[in-house]
Amino acid sequence: MIPECPARTSEARNRTWCHGQTAESNRNRSGLLCEIKSIIKTESFTEHYDLIPGKELGRGKFAVVKKCVKRSTGLEYAAKFMRKRRKGQDCRTEIIHEIAVLELAASCQRVVSLHDVYELPSEMVLVLEFAAGGEIFNQCVAERDEAFKDEDVKRLMRQILEGVAFLHSKNVVHLDLKPQNILLTSDNPLGDIKIVDFGLSRMMCNSQEIREIMGTPEYVAPEVLNYEPISTATDMWSIGVLAYVMLTGISPFLGEDKQETFLNISQINVSYAEEELQRLDKAAVHFIKSLLIKDPKNRATAEECLNHPWLQTHEQNAAKETVKLKSVITSIPEPVSTGISSQHTEEEEEEEEGRVTEELLVMSAYTLGQCRQSSEKEGLTPEQKAISKRFKFEESFPALQEVPGEFIY
Numbered sequence: 001m002i003p004e005c006p007a008r009t010s011e012a013r014n015r016t017w018c019h020g021q022t023a024e025s026n027r028n029r030s031g032l033l034c035e036i037k038s039i040i041k042t043e044s045f046t047e048h049y050d051l052i053p054g055k056e057l058g059r060g061k062f063a064v065v066k067k068c069v070k071r072s073t074g075l076e077y078a079a080k081f082m083r084k085r086r087k088g089q090d091c092r093t094e095i096i097h098e099i100a101v102l103e104l105a106a107s108c109q110r111v112v113s114l115h116d117v118y119e120l121p122s123e124m125v126l127v128l129e130f131a132a133g134g135e136i137f138n139q140c141v142a143e144r145d146e147a148f149k150d151e152d153v154k155r156l157m158r159q160i161l162e163g164v165a166f167l168h169s170k171n172v173v174h175l176d177l178k179p180q181n182i183l184l185t186s187d188n189p190l191g192d193i194k195i196v197d198f199g200l201s202r203m204m205c206n207s208q209e210i211r212e213i214m215g216t217p218e219y220v221a222p223e224v225l226n227y228e229p230i231s232t233a234t235d236m237w238s239i240g241v242l243a244y245v246m247l248t249g250i251s252p253f254l255g256e257d258k259q260e261t262f263l264n265i266s267q268i269n270v271s272y273a274e275e276e277l278q279r280l281d282k283a284a285v286h287f288i289k290s291l292l293i294k295d296p297k298n299r300a301t302a303e304e305c306l307n308h309p310w311l312q313t314h315e316q317n318a319a320k321e322t323v324k325l326k327s328v329i330t331s332i333p334e335p336v337s338t339g340i341s342s343q344h345t346e347e348e349e350e351e352e353e354g355r356v357t358e359e360l361l362v363m364s365a366y367t368l369g370q371c372r373q374s375s376e377k378e379g380l381t382p383e384q385k386a387i388s389k390r391f392k393f394e395e396s397f398p399a400l401q402e403v404p405g406e407f408i409y
């Protein structure tokens with residue numbers, strides 16, 4: 001079952017993403033949605049919004065994001081200015097698709113909400129909910145004592161998965177999940193996550209295979225590099241990389257250059273022997289292993305991940321144990337009436353307790369084993385080991401900043 005994504009407002013809950021259209025008719029052949037319900041405003045953006053002078057919130061290859069304030073309400077937003085022409089090509093269709101996906105996810109609290117759309121001569125402006133805490137990337141690259149605590153990672157990962165499960169339930173694949181695209185509502189205290197940047201996202205459908213090459217090198221799945229079909233499992237690979245990075249601060253596949261990164265990915269050259277992983281809960285490592293699997297069919301889904309033991313809260317675990325205990329107790333057959341008193345002796349009760357405990361152990365082992373095992377990196381050839389040189393983000397951070405949002409085309 002897909003968990004109900006926490007809804008924003010009753011108004012948002014009632015919104016439909018496309019008037020009188022089926023998903024099929026609203027989708028073109030390349031997996032792009034082509035109809036939106038937002039009104040595209042053509043009046044002056046700056047008549048209604050004041051741009052906050054100073055630092056940009058962020059910048060991608062074809063977009064700049066700036067903080068702004070709506071004059072009529074005084075509320076803060078993030079305005080994403082997107083160029084309509086890119087490399088000499090009209091990219092308005094792609095922007096319309098991004099708007100349509102945001103509309104489709106309007107009821108999901110884990111996805112940034114769209115407030116307004118403006119069209120300027122050379123740009124479109126998406127007025128988005130402002131995520132004041134910035135990118136989770138900042139905490140991923142922080143010194144370990146300032147980085148996320150394991151409990152924070154669990155809570156944020158649960159939220160990321162809620163958003164991704166919601167998107168996948170609507171047949172949307174994000175295809176660019178990375179710490180720069182997961183924002184926080186606040187950083188101190190640590191708020192909730194908001195998924196942004198649907199520029200590379202696609203609608204999936206059975207009749208059509210998407211094999212485009214896209215994404216950010218370190219987070220890209222092996223099927224993307226091999227030009228094999230892309231699916232919701234492609235996002236799940238990125239979730240595996242994301243979990244690794246959030247827990248350790250190490251980018252598991254990052255090489256000296258793009259080629260080495262791609263080689264590491266296609267050979268699943270990932271180390272589970274890192275000191276940072278050794279100190280972790282075994283269930284966290286099992287979670288990552290259930291995602292960093294070459295064959296997309298064998299990767300855990302977002303729903304399966306949400307049920308993974310690593311992400312269960314203490315209360316959930318306690319509740320599950322109670323339910324299991326109850327079901328085990330009720331499944332124990334009633335003793336056949338022999339006419340003799342059915343009152344158990346103390347010895348009989350002790351024996352029964354032993355049986356219950358044993359069955360519970362078998363059950364929890366089964367739950368842990370439900371997520372599939374990955375092809376382990378242990379047993380690498382010396383060449384593979386040599387190439388698996390890892391860099392901490394601290395070391396490569398300046399270089400990463402120089403090439404923001406680098407895509408493979």
Ligand SMILES: Nc1ncnc2c1ncn2[C@@H]1O[C@H](COP(=O)(O)OP(=O)(O)OP(=O)(O)O)[C@@H](O)[C@H]1O
Pocket residue numbers: 057058059060061062063064065078080112128129130131132134135176180181183196197198199404405
């Ligand atoms: N709603 C928001 N609130 C605060 N900051 C934001 C918001 N949306 C985007 N940003 C910041 O701007 C950056 C760029 O935004 P976004 O990823 O949407 O642009 P993009 O051009 O599509 O990027 P890319 O080229 O990486 O795909 C984000 O990584 C984030 O730091």
